[in-house]
Amino acid sequence: xxxxxxxxxxxxxxxxxxxxxxxxxxxQHVLGVEETAxxxxxxxxxxxxxxxxxxxxHDYAKEESxxxxxxxxxxxxxxxxxxxxxxNVWHGLVGRYIISEELGLTDExxxxxxxVHTVGAKDMxxxxxxVYMADYIEPNRNFPCVERARELVYQSLDMAVAYAxxxxxxxxxxxxxxxxxxxxxxxxxxVPYLLKDEIK
Amino acid sequence: xxxxxxxxxxxxxxxxxxxxxxxxxxxQHVLGVEETAxxxxxxxxxxxxxxxxxxxxHDYAKEESxxxxxxxxxxxxxxxxxxxxxxNVWHGLVGRYIISEELGLTDExxxxxxxVHTVGAKDMxxxxxxVYMADYIEPNRNFPCVERARELVYQSLDMAVAYAxxxxxxxxxxxxxxxxxxxxxxxxxxVPYLLKDEIK
Numbered sequence: 411x412x413x414x415x416x417x418x419x420x421x422x423x424x425x426x427x428x429x430x431x432x433x434x435x436x437x438q439h440v441l442g443v444e445e446t447a448x449x450x451x452x453x454x455x456x457x458x459x460x461x462x463x464x465x466x467x468h469d470y471a472k473e474e475s476x477x478x479x480x481x482x483x484x485x486x487x488x489x490x491x492x493x494x495x496x497x498n499v500w501h502g503l504v505g506r507y508i509i510s511e512e513l514g515l516t517d518e519x520x521x522x523x524x525x526v527h528t529v530g531a532k533d534m535x536x537x538x539x540x541v542y543m544a545d546y547i548e549p550n551r552n553f554p555c556v557e558r559a560r561e562l563v564y565q566s567l568d569m570a571v572a573y574a575x576x577x578x579x580x581x582x583x584x585x586x587x588x589x590x591x592x593x594x595x596x597x598x599x600x601v602p603y604l605l606k607d608e609i610k
Numbered sequence: 611x612x613x614x615x616x617x618x619x620x621x622x623x624x625x626x627x628x629x630x631x632x633x634x635x636x637x638q639h640v641l642g643v644e645e646t647a648x649x650x651x652x653x654x655x656x657x658x659x660x661x662x663x664x665x666x667x668h669d670y671a672k673e674e675s676x677x678x679x680x681x682x683x684x685x686x687x688x689x690x691x692x693x694x695x696x697x698n699v700w701h702g703l704v705g706r707y708i709i710s711e712e713l714g715l716t717d718e719x720x721x722x723x724x725x726v727h728t729v730g731a732k733d734m735x736x737x738x739x740x741v742y743m744a745d746y747i748e749p750n751r752n753f754p755c756v757e758r759a760r761e762l763v764y765q766s767l768d769m770a771v772a773y774a775x776x777x778x779x780x781x782x783x784x785x786x787x788x789x790x791x792x793x794x795x796x797x798x799x800x801v802p803y804l805l806k807d808e809i810k
Contacts, residue, residue: 580783583776583797586804594794597783604786 413463416517424466427513432473440469442548443541450540453564464523464541467515471505472497479504499590502528530575530596539567546574562605572600613663616717624666627713632673640669642748643741650740653764664723664741667715671705672697679704699790702728730775730796739767746774762805772800 413420429437444465451461471479479500483492486507492500506525509515523541526534530542547560555577563570575597582589613620629637647665651658671679679700683692686707692700706725709715723741726734730742747760755777763770775797782789 576783576786579789580780583780583783586776586801586806588798588801589779589794591791591794594789594791598788601786601788606786 413459416460416463416515416520418514421466424463424513428466428470431470436469436472439548439550440466442550443468443544446544446548447540450544450563450567454536454540454567456536456540460517460520461537461540461544464520464537465544467509467513467520468524468527468541468545469501469505470513470524471508472501474501474505474508476500478508482508495588495590498528502526526592529590529592530571530600531592532595532599534571534596536567539571543567543570543574566603568600568603569605571596572603573605575600576604613659616660616663616715616720618714621666624663628666628670631670636669636672639748639750640666642750643668643744646748647740647744650744650763650767654736654740654767656736656740660717660720661737661740661744664720664737665744667709667713667720668724668727668741668745669701669705670713670724671708672701674701674705674708676700678708682708695788695790698728702726703792726792729790729792730771730800731792732795732799734771734796736767739771743767743770743774766803768800768803769805771796772803773805775800776804 413424417424428440432440444462447461447465448458450456451458476497479497480493482488482504483490483500486504488504488507492503502525506521509524510521515521519535519537522535523537526538527541527545531538534542543559543563547556547563555573559570559574559577562573575593579589579593579597582593613624617624628640632640644662644665647661648658650656651661676697679697680693682688682704683690683700686704688704688707692703702725706721709724710721715721719735719737722735723737726738727741727745731738734742743759743763747756747763755773759770759774759777762773775793779789779793779797782793
């Protein structure tokens with residue numbers, strides 16, 4: 411497969427690059443997200459190759475050092491409040507700029523899906539939702555809410571995003587972690603799609 | 611007792627006004643918050659009368675109609691995004707203006723404590739924390755986390771605010787309710803004070 415519309419190299423070359431950038435465990439996770447994103451794209455009649463590529467790229471910057479992200483926030487003149495956060499927030503919101511620069515990717519839809527894959531957004535495109543959910547439910551994931559999310563995602567992407575975001579917020583609070591304001595925006599935007607069954 | 615520094619009338623007259631504005635149940639709640647706020651003020655060496663007055667007034671506007679709040683948001687030229695929210699948010703953030711106008715109260719510390727008593731704030735004064743916590747733990751309150759909050763509040767107001775806010779966010783998510791962004795700011799600001807014991 412070539413990604414000629416988006417990149418100057420093919421899938422095999424991209425996999426080589428990912429394998430170099432990422433741990434074996436994360437590389438396998440990325441392949442799981444690709445497989446799931448393609449399945450969701452088929453189900454929701456979205457461009458399967460594009461969904462697969464966005465999925466392959468979503469964690470490209472995940473293992474960069476904090477220093478790389480902090481410098482990138484300055485270099486790309488991003489909101490300096492980002493410096494108060496951490497890798498979980500940076501690898502998407504800042505990672506998109508690193509990916510664009512290092513791989514020459516300019517497709518705004520793919521870059522946006524990478525940008526919001528962890529924190530979501532008030533308004534999410536079909537591709538944004540596919541990558542966000544594929545990341546949550548890919549086959550290597552194993553946590554209490556994942557089976558329910560796997561059921562919901564084929565019923566409605568909006569219901570699934572609502573469920574995954576609500577469970578993520580609940581998890582962060584239970585663990586005593588700070589919550590990025592954009593995650594709350596995602597929650598508030600999608601909470602009307604929460605099924606009554608999901609309310610405890 | 612007179613509230614001569616703050617109001618033109620005494621506690622008895624204020625209680626009469628509150629009794630007229632509020633249901634019997636809420637009036638009793640308000641008395642419980644007053645009692646608790648005074649106890650906390652004694653413990654933390656804060657002005658007991660001032661804490662008691664802020665507590666008595668905190669829910670003054672709680673039973674106003676939505677229409678009253680929506681008109682007040684325009685009249686006081688408050689952030690129009692407030693119109694997307696509801697009584698839970700309005701009775702503090704907008705209520706402070708109604709209280710000031712109807713009762714002639716101008717003390718900024720008391721008005722601020724009333725303003726933030728439900729959603730909290732990134733920075734909270736001692737009085738803000740006393741009213742916020744007294745509202746959460748007053749003797750008529752009866753929910754799973756209240757006993758732990760009653761213990762924590764005499765150890766540290768910051769730990770108690772962190773705990774109450776985390777439990778509030780968790781409750782809102784479990785119920786599928788939207789979360790006001792200022793509530794998240796409070797959570798993120800106080801989460802460093804969460805005891806490890808409280809993390810599940």
